[in-house]
Amino acid sequence: MKDELAKFLSKNTTLSDELINTIVENSILERYRKGTMLLNAGELSNKCYLILKGCIRSYLIKDGEEKTIEFYTEEQPVSPVNFGKNTPSDYYFECIEDTIACIGTPQQENEMFQKFPQIESNSRIMTETIMATCQESLANYKITSAKDRYLKLRKDRPDLIQRAPQYQLASYLGVTPESLSRIRKRLSKI
Amino acid sequence: MKDELAKFLSKNTTLSDELINTIVENSILERYRKGTMLLNAGELSNKCYLILKGCIRSYLIKDGEEKTIEFYTEEQPVSPVNFGKNTPSDYYFECIEDTIACIGTPQQENEMFQKFPQIESNSRIMTETIMATCQESLANYKITSAKDRYLKLRKDRPDLIQRAPQYQLASYLGVTPESLSRIRKRLSKI
DNA sequence: TTAACTCGTTGACTTTGGTTAAGAAATGGC
DNA sequence: GCCATTTCTTAACCAAAGTCAACGAGTTAA
Numbered sequence: 001m002k003d004e005l006a007k008f009l010s011k012n013t014t015l016s017d018e019l020i021n022t023i024v025e026n027s028i029l030e031r032y033r034k035g036t037m038l039l040n041a042g043e044l045s046n047k048c049y050l051i052l053k054g055c056i057r058s059y060l061i062k063d064g065e066e067k068t069i070e071f072y073t074e075e076q077p078v079s080p081v082n083f084g085k086n087t088p089s090d091y092y093f094e095c096i097e098d099t100i101a102c103i104g105t106p107q108q109e110n111e112m113f114q115k116f117p118q119i120e121s122n123s124r125i126m127t128e129t130i131m132a133t134c135q136e137s138l139a140n141y142k143i144t145s146a147k148d149r150y151l152k153l154r155k156d157r158p159d160l161i162q163r164a165p166q167y168q169l170a171s172y173l174g175v176t177p178e179s180l181s182r183i184r185k186r187l188s189k190i
Numbered sequence: 191m192k193d194e195l196a197k198f199l200s201k202n203t204t205l206s207d208e209l210i211n212t213i214v215e216n217s218i219l220e221r222y223r224k225g226t227m228l229l230n231a232g233e234l235s236n237k238c239y240l241i242l243k244g245c246i247r248s249y250l251i252k253d254g255e256e257k258t259i260e261f262y263t264e265e266q267p268v269s270p271v272n273f274g275k276n277t278p279s280d281y282y283f284e285c286i287e288d289t290i291a292c293i294g295t296p297q298q299e300n301e302m303f304q305k306f307p308q309i310e311s312n313s314r315i316m317t318e319t320i321m322a323t324c325q326e327s328l329a330n331y332k333i334t335s336a337k338d339r340y341l342k343l344r345k346d347r348p349d350l351i352q353r354a355p356q357y358q359l360a361s362y363l364g365v366t367p368e369s370l371s372r373i374r375k376r377l378s379k380i
Numbered sequence: 381t382t383a384a385c386t387c388g389t390t391g392a393c394t395t396t397g398g399t400t401a402a403g404a405a406a407t408g409g410c
Numbered sequence: 411g412c413c414a415t416t417t418c419t420t421a422a423c424c425a426a427a428g429t430c431a432a433c434g435a436g437t438t439a440a
Contacts, residue, residue, distance in 0.1 A: 062333050069329050081322035117307050124314035131321040132271035135259070136280075138328045139250065142364040143257050146397075166418065174332040179397055181419050336427075356388065369427055371389055 001029060004052045005102050008075050013122040023112070023119075028103045038093040045080040045089055047103055054099025055163055058091045059171070068172040071096075071160055077126070084109070096164060146175045147183050191219060194242045195292050198265050203312040213302070213309075218293045228283040235270040235279055237293055244289025245353055248281045249361070258362040261286075261350055267316070274299070286354060336365045337373050 002024050009020045029052070032038070039045050041060065049056065049072075056072045058080075069091060072078045082089050084106030113120040141149065150173055154161055161169065170180040192214050199210045219242070222228070229235050231250065239246065239262075246262045248270075259281060262268045272279050274296030303310040331339065340363055344351055351359065360370040 060329060067329070067333050069325070081318075081325060113311070117310075120307075120314060121303070121310060124310060124317060127314060127317045127321060128271075131317060131324060134321060134324045134328065135271060138324065138331065139257070139259050141328065141331060142361075143250075143252050165416095167416095171332075176398060177418070178399085178420085182397085185419080355386095357386095366428060367388070368390085368429085372427085375389080 001052050001100060002027070004075070005050065008050065012126060013119075015118060015122060019116060019118065022116075026108075030101055030103050032095045032099045032101070034095055034098050036095045036099075038095065039080055039089055039091070041090055041092055042088045044086065045083045046105055048077065048079040048083050048105075048109075049101040049103060050077050051075065052100045052102060054095060054101070055097040055160075056093055056099060056101075057096045057164065057168060058093050059168075060091050066092075066168070066171060068168050071157075071164060071168075071172065073157075073159065073163075077130075096168070141174065146173055146179060147186070149173045150180065150183050151187075191242050191290060192217070194265070195240065198240060202316060205308060205312060209306060209308065212306075216298075220291055220293050222285045222289045222291070224285055224288050226285045226289075228285065229270055229279055229281070231280055231282055232278045234276065235273045236295055238267065238269040238273050238295075238299075239291040239293060240267050241265065242290045242292060244285060244291070245287040245350075246283055246289060246291075247286045247354065247358060248283050249358075250281050256282075256358070256361060258358050261347075261354060261358075261362065263347075263349065263353075267320075286358070331364070336363055336369060337377070339363050340370065340373055341377075 005027060006020055006024050009015060009023060010017070013020075015023075032054070038047070038049070038056065051072055051074055053074060056078050058069045058072070058078075059066045060069060061067070078093065078101070080089055080091060080093060109123075113123070140152070144152070153169070153173065164172075166180060167177040170177040173180065175183075195217060196210055196214050199205060199213060200207070203210075205213075222244070228237070228239070228246065241262055241264055243264060246268050248259045248262070248268075249256045250259060251257070268283065268291070270279055270281060270283060299313075303313070330342070334342070343359070343363065354362075356370060357367040360367040363370060365373075
């Protein structure tokens with residue numbers, strides 16, 4: 001499993017093999033069962049994750065309904081926006097599959113940043129990349145219909161369609177489960 | 191004008207007054223007339239901005255229509271997602287008012303990061319904050335109606351309603367100008 | 381001053397998605 | 411296996427937003 005982590009780092013950073021090794025050797029892996037809540041709304045977040053196997057969903061509850069914000073799968077970093085901050089989370093983080101993840105804490109992060117400024121630099125660049133993705137999602141969301149968003153999701157992350165229940169996909173796409181069902185029906189007729 | 195920059199830095203970073211002074215003294219200010227294109231789609235971005243006065247709008251063109259992504263006003267940093275990268279921009283950046291901004295370049299940024307690692311650290315944290323805002327926007331967009339988004343915009347950024355033409359606000363809210371007109375009419379009747 | 385544009389508004393009509401309710405299918409626990 | 415629960419689908423109806431077209435106010439340019 002630690003290989004996955006090394007692979008991720010060499011793909012997403014410009015860190016030396018030596019440094020990557022140091023990180024991998026000092027990293028902590030955890031296993032979670034499907035259904036485990038990693039963070040509840042109202043709680044402080046003191047862990048971030050890199051998924052090696054499995055799937056994590058973030059959501060919030062509005063008007064009594066779960067609204068899925070994001071699905072995270074293999075090789076994706078999961079960092080709650082209040083990670084390491086003294087503010088309560090608005091979001092829930094839940095494992096929707098049995099999941100193995102590499103854990104990070106604010107202390108450990110700070111230590112690493114101190115020891116190897118290189119890592120902070122890479123972290124900044126990675127954050128910028130994730131932000132670009134987020135901005136793109138928002139732009140894309142505004143200018144497309146629910147049907148187009150479903151098609152795009154099916155194209156970009158086909159595995160998710162299989163892995164997540166439909167009502168979660170629906171709220172992720174910003175529609176009701178009924179609407180998603182209709183969209184799928186319309187598409188299947190073509 | 192440089193005071194504005196110092197004010198921004200002391201509000202948004204934990205940098206020492208000394209360091210802030212260094213930055214302010216080395217910063218370059220530029221003036222742009224209303225209508226100036228700061229970046230066109232397809233171009234590389236080698237400048238980022240901190241607005242001291244004025245308003246910048248980013249948009250993309252889809253199906254021949256301008257879709258407004260974001261409005262940036264006083265004290266907001268404007269960093270195209272491809273800033274300093276070797277990839278062409280998908281977005282246009284336009285001054286919709288006469289604007290004064292502080293300019294940054296990738297070279298200058300790197301130099302500063304090298305000299306003062308503190309600054310890179312602050313930059314990372316600022317990026318994380320901006321990302322949180324972006325994620326929140328996306329979440330908020332998904333779970334609200336156009337009317338609610340208009341009300342929220344009017345509450346959060348009342349000046350924008352006055353400063354930007356309605357068709358730009360409409361595409362920012364993700365609706366047609368006709369719809370926004372109707373939403374405003376409905377609201378005025380209450 | 382007039383002609384041409386742009387922008388915002390309005391109306392008629394269509395399409396899409398939400399709501400409610402019911403039933404079918406799948407899942408999980410015993 | 412069987413029952414309870416959850417999830418998915420379908421249908422009828424409604425509300426919101428898109429489309430198309432027309433019009434008026436304001437601006438610009440000849």
